Amino acid sequence: MTTLWFILVAGMLSVYVMLDGFDLGAGVIHLFAARTDAERRTILRAIGPVWDGNEVWLIAAGGTLFFSFPMLYASGFSGFYLPLIIVLWLLMGRGVAIELRSHLKNPVWSSFWDGVFFLASALLTIFFGAALANVVRGVPLDRTGYFFEPLWTNFDPRSPQPGILDWYTILIGLLACAALTMHGATYIAGKTAGPVNERARRFVFRAWLATVGLTALGTIATFWIRHSLLTRFGDQPWGLIFPLAALGGLALAGHANARGRERTAFLASSLFLLGLLAATAFSLYPNVLPGIVPANSLTIHNAAAGDYGLKVGLVWWIIGMILAATYSIITYRLFRGRVGVPE
Numbered sequence: 001m002t003t004l005w006f007i008l009v010a011g012m013l014s015v016y017v018m019l020d021g022f023d024l025g026a027g028v029i030h031l032f033a034a035r036t037d038a039e040r041r042t043i044l045r046a047i048g049p050v051w052d053g054n055e056v057w058l059i060a061a062g063g064t065l066f067f068s069f070p071m072l073y074a075s076g077f078s079g080f081y082l083p084l085i086i087v088l089w090l091l092m093g094r095g096v097a098i099e100l101r102s103h104l105k106n107p108v109w110s111s112f113w114d115g116v117f118f119l120a121s122a123l124l125t126i127f128f129g130a131a132l133a134n135v136v137r138g139v140p141l142d143r144t145g146y147f148f149e150p151l152w153t154n155f156d157p158r159s160p161q162p163g164i165l166d167w168y169t170i171l172i173g174l175l176a177c178a179a180l181t182m183h184g185a186t187y188i189a190g191k192t193a194g195p196v197n198e199r200a201r202r203f204v205f206r207a208w209l210a211t212v213g214l215t216a217l218g219t220i221a222t223f224w225i226r227h228s229l230l231t232r233f234g235d236q237p238w239g240l241i242f243p244l245a246a247l248g249g250l251a252l253a254g255h256a257n258a259r260g261r262e263r264t265a266f267l268a269s270s271l272f273l274l275g276l277l278a279a280t281a282f283s284l285y286p287n288v289l290p291g292i293v294p295a296n297s298l299t300i301h302n303a304a305a306g307d308y309g310l311k312v313g314l315v316w317w318i319i320g321m322i323l324a325a326t327y328s329i330i331t332y333r334l335f336r337g338r339v340g341v342p343e
Contacts, residue, residue, distance in 0.1 A: 025184015027121025
């Protein structure tokens with residue numbers, strides 16, 4: 001049962017990254033792929049009907065994490081308190097920027113909120129990547145399962161008391177920024193036409209090149225930081241399907257964008273993100289939060305709720321996920337197709 005909930009939580013977080021990831025990527029290219037006010041409103045129209053619904057998956061994943069692995073929830077939210085508050089403010093900044101931008105027809109007002117939207121989106125991609133890197137690297141858990149990390153210390157990922165930011169977590173943060181920028185650009189290219197479409201496709205190519213290089217560097221750095229991750233793939237070679245899927249998706253995204261196949265490029269980019277996250281989850285299992293001291297790590301065994309609660313909760317989780325999935329499917333079907341430049 002605990003393994004099932006590990007898969008469910010990892011799956012929900014992956015779905016959130018895939019869906020809200022293109023919103024974040026659209027925010028990163030918003031100032032550059034669109035040159036005029038009408039073009040920028042076109043990008044906002046492309047994500048406007050779905051961006052807040054996509055963030056429901058983050059809330060649902062957080063609730064599921066609280067229910068299934070309460071020790072992980074308590075430990076993670078106490079140890080990562082500062083970056084979580086920063087992420088909360090950035091999420092609010094994006095939402096406020098989208099909603100308030102068009103309330104006044106003033107170029108200074110619009111430009112200010114465009115800048116907020118870009119900055120919040122870019123920083124969120126980096127912080128999400130750094131958060132994942134912290135989990136992979138390990139945190140200074142004590143015997144009771146709690147820890148605290150400052151925002152930075154000496155930038156050495158192998159330090160016994162590392163900070164949230166070091167050269168490794170920043171590297172993975174930049175990888176996340178490049179990958180989500182590519183993901184968002186493929187979505188905008190598929191939802192727009194004309195000059196915005198052409199600029200978005202150019203951004204796909206540039207972000208794709210950056211993602212290829214950073215993926216190679218990030219992979220080498222990850223296995224250098226934690227040699228044990230290689231052991232997991234050696235013990236169960238079937239898990240190699242996940243990194244191979246990620247590499248295949250990345251290669252297909254670049255090829256499809258070059259051929260002008262926007263939908264294929266977006267789906268391939270989604271496959272890359274899902275494969276990368278699945279490979280990470282597979283390599284960490286059964287740990288849910290590795291400790292720098294391995295004996296203090298939180299696993300699916302010592303961080304999970306009671307077995308009876310997990311069984312009962314599975315019924316309500318299925319009902320909730322059916323409702324959430326239905327809402328998402330209906331929304332995307334209602335607003336499918338390209339958006340035009342508003343008058």
